[in-house]
Amino acid sequence: MTMFPVPEVGEAEQVEFGWYEGPPRPGTAVLLESAHAADAEMGFSSPARSLARASGRSITAEIRTTLHRWGTPRPTEPRLAAVLTMWKSGSLGWAMDIVVDPRFRSTGVATAVFERLGPEVSGPLPGFDVTGQISGCAFGSHPAAERMARRVGAVLAGRRDRLLLPSRAVYEMSRIAKGPGPKCVVTEVGVGEVVPSRSGWRDFEVEKPGARRLEVSSAEGTILGDFRIYRSDGSDGAVGEIRDMVVSEAATRLGQTGAEAVLRSAVEVLWQSGVGSVDAAVEASRTQELELFRAAAFQHDRSDSLFVR
Secondary structure (H helix, E strand, C coil): CEECCCCCCCCHHHEEEEEEECCCCHHHHHHHHHHHHHHHCCCCCCCCCCCCCCCCCEEEEEEEECCCCCCCCCCCCCEEEEEEEEEECHHHCEEEEEEECHHHCCCCHHHHHHHHHCCCCCCCECCECCCCCEEEEEHHHCHHHHHHHHHCCCEEEEEEEEEEECCHHHHHCCHHHHCCCCCEEEEECCCCCCCCCCCHHHHHCCCCCCCEEEEEEECCCCEEEEEEEEEEEECCEEEEEEEEEEECHHHHHCCHHHHHHHHHHHHHHHHHCCCCEEEEEEECCCHHHHHHHHHCCCEEEEEEEEEEC
Protein backbone atom coordinates (compact mmCIF):
# COMPACT_ATOMS: atom_id res chain seq x y z
CA MET A 1 0.00 0.00 0.00
CA THR A 2 1.39 3.41 -0.97
CA MET A 3 0.72 6.09 1.64
CA PHE A 4 1.15 9.81 1.10
CA PRO A 5 2.46 11.93 3.99
CA VAL A 6 0.01 14.39 5.54
CA PRO A 7 1.31 17.89 6.18
CA GLU A 8 -0.63 19.73 8.88
CA VAL A 9 -1.93 22.51 6.62
CA GLY A 10 -5.30 22.90 4.89
CA GLU A 11 -8.12 20.41 4.41
CA ALA A 12 -6.59 18.90 1.28
CA GLU A 13 -3.48 18.02 3.23
CA GLN A 14 -5.47 16.39 6.02
CA VAL A 15 -6.34 13.35 3.89
CA GLU A 16 -4.03 10.50 3.00
CA PHE A 17 -4.49 7.96 0.23
CA GLY A 18 -3.64 4.29 0.57
CA TRP A 19 -3.67 3.10 -3.05
CA TYR A 20 -3.71 -0.55 -4.11
CA GLU A 21 -4.64 -2.50 -7.19
CA GLY A 22 -8.04 -4.18 -7.31
CA PRO A 23 -11.46 -3.55 -5.72
CA PRO A 24 -11.93 -2.54 -2.07
CA ARG A 25 -10.49 -4.99 0.45
CA PRO A 26 -12.55 -6.77 3.12
CA GLY A 27 -11.44 -4.25 5.75
CA THR A 28 -13.63 -1.60 4.09
CA ALA A 29 -16.82 -3.68 4.35
CA VAL A 30 -18.17 -2.00 7.50
CA LEU A 31 -17.78 1.47 5.98
CA LEU A 32 -19.39 0.44 2.68
CA GLU A 33 -22.29 -1.29 4.43
CA SER A 34 -23.04 1.62 6.75
CA ALA A 35 -22.91 4.13 3.89
CA HIS A 36 -25.16 1.98 1.71
CA ALA A 37 -27.70 1.62 4.51
CA ALA A 38 -27.71 5.35 5.28
CA ASP A 39 -28.13 6.33 1.63
CA ALA A 40 -30.80 3.72 0.91
CA GLU A 41 -33.19 5.44 3.31
CA MET A 42 -33.23 8.52 1.05
CA GLY A 43 -32.88 6.73 -2.29
CA PHE A 44 -29.27 7.85 -2.74
CA SER A 45 -27.61 4.43 -2.60
CA SER A 46 -25.84 2.71 -5.46
CA PRO A 47 -27.01 -0.77 -6.50
CA ALA A 48 -24.06 -2.35 -4.67
CA ARG A 49 -21.80 -1.62 -1.71
CA SER A 50 -18.91 -1.30 -4.13
CA LEU A 51 -19.26 -0.83 -7.87
CA ALA A 52 -15.71 -1.75 -8.91
CA ARG A 53 -15.50 -4.77 -11.15
CA ALA A 54 -13.46 -7.42 -9.38
CA SER A 55 -12.61 -9.02 -12.71
CA GLY A 56 -11.67 -5.76 -14.43
CA ARG A 57 -8.76 -3.42 -14.07
CA SER A 58 -9.39 -1.34 -10.98
CA ILE A 59 -7.57 0.60 -8.29
CA THR A 60 -8.73 1.62 -4.83
CA ALA A 61 -7.70 4.29 -2.33
CA GLU A 62 -8.55 3.92 1.32
CA ILE A 63 -8.78 7.50 2.54
CA ARG A 64 -7.84 8.36 6.09
CA THR A 65 -8.17 11.75 7.71
CA THR A 66 -8.02 13.78 10.89
CA LEU A 67 -10.90 15.98 9.71
CA HIS A 68 -13.84 15.91 12.08
CA ARG A 69 -17.18 17.57 12.67
CA TRP A 70 -17.30 20.84 14.55
CA GLY A 71 -17.66 20.32 18.28
CA THR A 72 -16.11 16.83 18.29
CA PRO A 73 -12.57 16.05 19.47
CA ARG A 74 -9.85 15.98 16.84
CA PRO A 75 -8.69 12.38 16.23
CA THR A 76 -5.21 11.63 17.51
CA GLU A 77 -4.46 9.70 14.30
CA PRO A 78 -6.00 9.51 10.82
CA ARG A 79 -9.08 7.26 10.61
CA LEU A 80 -10.64 5.51 7.61
CA ALA A 81 -13.26 7.94 6.32
CA ALA A 82 -13.86 7.09 2.66
CA VAL A 83 -13.14 4.61 -0.11
CA LEU A 84 -12.44 5.79 -3.65
CA THR A 85 -12.40 3.26 -6.48
CA MET A 86 -11.64 3.64 -10.18
CA TRP A 87 -12.08 0.97 -12.80
CA LYS A 88 -11.36 0.75 -16.51
CA SER A 89 -14.41 1.49 -18.60
CA GLY A 90 -13.50 0.08 -22.03
CA SER A 91 -13.04 2.78 -24.63
CA LEU A 92 -14.90 5.27 -22.44
CA GLY A 93 -11.96 5.85 -20.09
CA TRP A 94 -12.38 5.33 -16.35
CA ALA A 95 -15.31 5.24 -13.96
CA MET A 96 -15.01 6.55 -10.40
CA ASP A 97 -16.96 5.90 -7.20
CA ILE A 98 -16.37 7.51 -3.82
CA VAL A 99 -18.13 6.34 -0.66
CA VAL A 100 -17.85 8.43 2.51
CA ASP A 101 -18.51 7.00 5.97
CA PRO A 102 -21.70 8.65 7.31
CA ARG A 103 -19.79 9.67 10.46
CA PHE A 104 -17.42 11.78 8.33
CA ARG A 105 -19.97 13.51 6.15
CA SER A 106 -20.14 17.30 6.36
CA THR A 107 -16.48 17.37 7.43
CA GLY A 108 -15.05 18.30 4.02
CA VAL A 109 -13.56 14.87 3.31
CA ALA A 110 -14.87 14.58 -0.26
CA THR A 111 -13.83 18.14 -1.07
CA ALA A 112 -10.36 17.50 0.35
CA VAL A 113 -10.04 14.28 -1.68
CA PHE A 114 -10.71 16.00 -4.99
CA GLU A 115 -8.56 18.98 -4.11
CA ARG A 116 -5.74 16.59 -3.33
CA LEU A 117 -6.24 14.65 -6.56
CA GLY A 118 -6.19 17.86 -8.58
CA PRO A 119 -7.66 18.51 -12.03
CA GLU A 120 -5.77 15.60 -13.63
CA VAL A 121 -5.84 12.20 -11.92
CA SER A 122 -2.73 10.65 -13.41
CA GLY A 123 -0.56 7.77 -12.33
CA PRO A 124 -1.66 7.06 -8.73
CA LEU A 125 0.07 3.68 -9.11
CA PRO A 126 2.80 2.52 -11.51
CA GLY A 127 1.24 1.29 -14.74
CA PHE A 128 -2.08 3.03 -14.12
CA ASP A 129 -2.45 6.08 -16.34
CA VAL A 130 -5.94 7.38 -15.64
CA THR A 131 -5.79 10.49 -17.76
CA GLY A 132 -8.69 11.03 -20.11
CA GLN A 133 -12.42 10.90 -19.49
CA ILE A 134 -13.61 9.98 -16.00
CA SER A 135 -17.28 9.31 -15.31
CA GLY A 136 -19.27 9.23 -12.09
CA CYS A 137 -22.88 8.79 -11.03
CA ALA A 138 -24.91 10.76 -8.47
CA PHE A 139 -27.48 8.17 -7.39
CA GLY A 140 -30.82 9.73 -6.59
CA SER A 141 -29.31 12.99 -7.91
CA HIS A 142 -27.87 13.54 -4.44
CA PRO A 143 -27.44 17.35 -4.15
CA ALA A 144 -24.03 17.09 -2.46
CA ALA A 145 -22.76 14.67 -5.13
CA GLU A 146 -24.01 16.93 -7.92
CA ARG A 147 -22.38 19.99 -6.36
CA MET A 148 -19.11 18.10 -5.99
CA ALA A 149 -19.21 16.92 -9.62
CA ARG A 150 -19.65 20.45 -10.90
CA ARG A 151 -17.05 21.79 -8.51
CA VAL A 152 -14.38 19.55 -10.05
CA GLY A 153 -15.36 20.51 -13.60
CA ALA A 154 -17.55 17.54 -14.51
CA VAL A 155 -20.51 18.10 -16.82
CA LEU A 156 -23.89 16.42 -16.88
CA ALA A 157 -23.85 13.64 -19.50
CA GLY A 158 -27.19 12.00 -18.83
CA ARG A 159 -30.10 11.58 -16.48
CA ARG A 160 -32.27 8.53 -15.99
CA ASP A 161 -35.53 8.16 -14.15
CA ARG A 162 -36.00 5.31 -11.70
CA LEU A 163 -39.58 4.09 -11.91
CA LEU A 164 -41.67 2.05 -9.49
CA LEU A 165 -44.79 -0.01 -10.05
CA PRO A 166 -45.94 -0.31 -6.42
CA SER A 167 -48.37 -3.22 -6.64
CA ARG A 168 -50.29 -5.54 -8.90
CA ALA A 169 -53.55 -3.84 -7.89
CA VAL A 170 -52.24 -0.50 -9.17
CA TYR A 171 -51.05 -2.12 -12.42
CA GLU A 172 -54.40 -3.76 -13.09
CA MET A 173 -56.05 -0.33 -13.13
CA SER A 174 -53.63 0.89 -15.84
CA ARG A 175 -54.38 1.40 -19.50
CA ILE A 176 -51.90 -1.29 -20.57
CA ALA A 177 -53.35 -3.89 -18.24
CA LYS A 178 -56.91 -3.13 -19.29
CA GLY A 179 -56.33 -2.54 -22.97
CA PRO A 180 -56.59 -5.14 -25.71
CA GLY A 181 -53.33 -6.60 -26.91
CA PRO A 182 -52.05 -9.29 -29.24
CA LYS A 183 -51.57 -12.77 -27.86
CA CYS A 184 -47.86 -13.20 -27.22
CA VAL A 185 -45.40 -16.01 -26.67
CA VAL A 186 -42.60 -15.42 -24.15
CA THR A 187 -39.42 -17.47 -24.53
CA GLU A 188 -36.36 -17.50 -22.31
CA VAL A 189 -33.28 -16.94 -24.46
CA GLY A 190 -30.54 -16.85 -21.80
CA VAL A 191 -28.74 -13.88 -20.32
CA GLY A 192 -25.75 -13.94 -22.63
CA GLU A 193 -27.45 -14.44 -25.98
CA VAL A 194 -28.58 -10.85 -26.39
CA VAL A 195 -26.13 -8.16 -25.38
CA PRO A 196 -27.61 -4.69 -24.94
CA SER A 197 -25.77 -1.71 -26.41
CA ARG A 198 -23.17 -0.23 -24.10
CA SER A 199 -23.84 3.07 -22.42
CA GLY A 200 -22.25 5.12 -19.69
CA TRP A 201 -24.82 3.77 -17.24
CA ARG A 202 -23.47 0.23 -17.61
CA ASP A 203 -20.46 1.10 -15.44
CA PHE A 204 -22.72 1.92 -12.51
CA GLU A 205 -24.91 -1.16 -12.59
CA VAL A 206 -24.33 -4.53 -11.04
CA GLU A 207 -25.10 -7.89 -12.58
CA LYS A 208 -27.44 -9.51 -10.13
CA PRO A 209 -27.76 -13.27 -9.75
CA GLY A 210 -30.75 -14.92 -11.32
CA ALA A 211 -31.00 -12.65 -14.35
CA ARG A 212 -33.30 -13.88 -17.11
CA ARG A 213 -33.52 -12.57 -20.66
CA LEU A 214 -36.87 -13.16 -22.31
CA GLU A 215 -38.00 -12.68 -25.89
CA VAL A 216 -41.55 -11.75 -26.86
CA SER A 217 -43.11 -12.95 -30.12
CA SER A 218 -46.54 -12.64 -31.64
CA ALA A 219 -48.69 -15.73 -32.13
CA GLU A 220 -47.52 -15.71 -35.77
CA GLY A 221 -43.87 -15.87 -34.70
CA THR A 222 -42.89 -12.23 -35.27
CA ILE A 223 -40.31 -11.09 -32.71
CA LEU A 224 -41.64 -8.01 -30.91
CA GLY A 225 -38.79 -7.40 -28.50
CA ASP A 226 -36.85 -8.66 -25.49
CA PHE A 227 -35.93 -7.64 -21.95
CA ARG A 228 -34.01 -8.73 -18.86
CA ILE A 229 -35.73 -9.30 -15.55
CA TYR A 230 -34.53 -9.87 -11.99
CA ARG A 231 -36.23 -10.96 -8.81
CA SER A 232 -34.77 -10.16 -5.42
CA ASP A 233 -36.07 -10.88 -1.92
CA GLY A 234 -35.88 -8.24 0.78
CA SER A 235 -37.34 -7.45 4.17
CA ASP A 236 -40.36 -5.86 2.49
CA GLY A 237 -40.98 -8.80 0.15
CA ALA A 238 -39.93 -9.78 -3.35
CA VAL A 239 -39.11 -7.01 -5.85
CA GLY A 240 -38.84 -7.39 -9.61
CA GLU A 241 -36.76 -5.31 -11.99
CA ILE A 242 -36.98 -4.74 -15.75
CA ARG A 243 -33.81 -3.80 -17.59
CA ASP A 244 -32.70 -3.25 -21.18
CA MET A 245 -36.11 -3.52 -22.78
CA VAL A 246 -35.77 -3.49 -26.55
CA VAL A 247 -38.70 -3.13 -28.97
CA SER A 248 -38.10 -4.57 -32.44
CA GLU A 249 -38.71 -2.76 -35.71
CA ALA A 250 -41.57 -5.15 -36.38
CA ALA A 251 -43.21 -4.12 -33.11
CA THR A 252 -42.62 -0.46 -33.91
CA ARG A 253 -44.52 -0.87 -37.17
CA LEU A 254 -47.49 -2.06 -35.13
CA GLY A 255 -47.47 1.28 -33.33
CA GLN A 256 -47.95 1.60 -29.61
CA THR A 257 -49.63 -1.83 -29.49
CA GLY A 258 -46.36 -3.65 -30.18
CA ALA A 259 -44.37 -1.82 -27.49
CA GLU A 260 -47.20 -2.27 -24.99
CA ALA A 261 -47.19 -6.01 -25.67
CA VAL A 262 -43.48 -6.25 -24.76
CA LEU A 263 -43.89 -4.30 -21.51
CA ARG A 264 -47.08 -6.16 -20.58
CA SER A 265 -45.24 -9.46 -21.02
CA ALA A 266 -42.35 -8.31 -18.79
CA VAL A 267 -44.62 -7.15 -15.99
CA GLU A 268 -46.84 -10.21 -16.08
CA VAL A 269 -43.89 -12.63 -16.00
CA LEU A 270 -42.70 -10.85 -12.85
CA TRP A 271 -46.13 -11.02 -11.22
CA GLN A 272 -46.16 -14.75 -11.92
CA SER A 273 -42.79 -15.06 -10.15
CA GLY A 274 -44.36 -13.70 -6.96
CA VAL A 275 -42.96 -10.17 -6.75
CA GLY A 276 -44.94 -7.47 -4.97
CA SER A 277 -43.56 -4.48 -6.87
CA VAL A 278 -41.48 -3.78 -9.99
CA ASP A 279 -38.61 -1.33 -10.61
CA ALA A 280 -37.34 -0.01 -13.94
CA ALA A 281 -34.95 2.66 -15.21
CA VAL A 282 -35.41 4.78 -18.35
CA GLU A 283 -33.19 7.55 -19.67
CA ALA A 284 -34.99 10.85 -19.21
CA SER A 285 -34.45 11.77 -22.88
CA ARG A 286 -36.45 8.74 -24.05
CA THR A 287 -39.83 10.38 -23.62
CA GLN A 288 -41.83 7.79 -25.57
CA GLU A 289 -40.48 4.97 -23.43
CA LEU A 290 -41.28 6.92 -20.27
CA GLU A 291 -44.84 7.41 -21.50
CA LEU A 292 -45.08 3.69 -22.16
CA PHE A 293 -44.10 2.82 -18.59
CA ARG A 294 -46.48 5.45 -17.22
CA ALA A 295 -49.28 3.82 -19.18
CA ALA A 296 -48.58 0.69 -17.11
CA ALA A 297 -48.90 2.75 -13.88
CA PHE A 298 -45.15 3.05 -13.20
CA GLN A 299 -44.45 6.10 -11.04
CA HIS A 300 -41.36 8.28 -10.82
CA ASP A 301 -39.35 7.31 -7.74
CA ARG A 302 -36.06 9.16 -8.18
CA SER A 303 -33.49 10.13 -10.83
CA ASP A 304 -29.78 9.37 -11.27
CA SER A 305 -27.31 11.80 -12.83
CA LEU A 306 -24.28 10.79 -14.93
CA PHE A 307 -21.29 13.13 -15.01
CA VAL A 308 -18.10 13.07 -17.08
CA ARG A 309 -14.88 15.04 -16.84
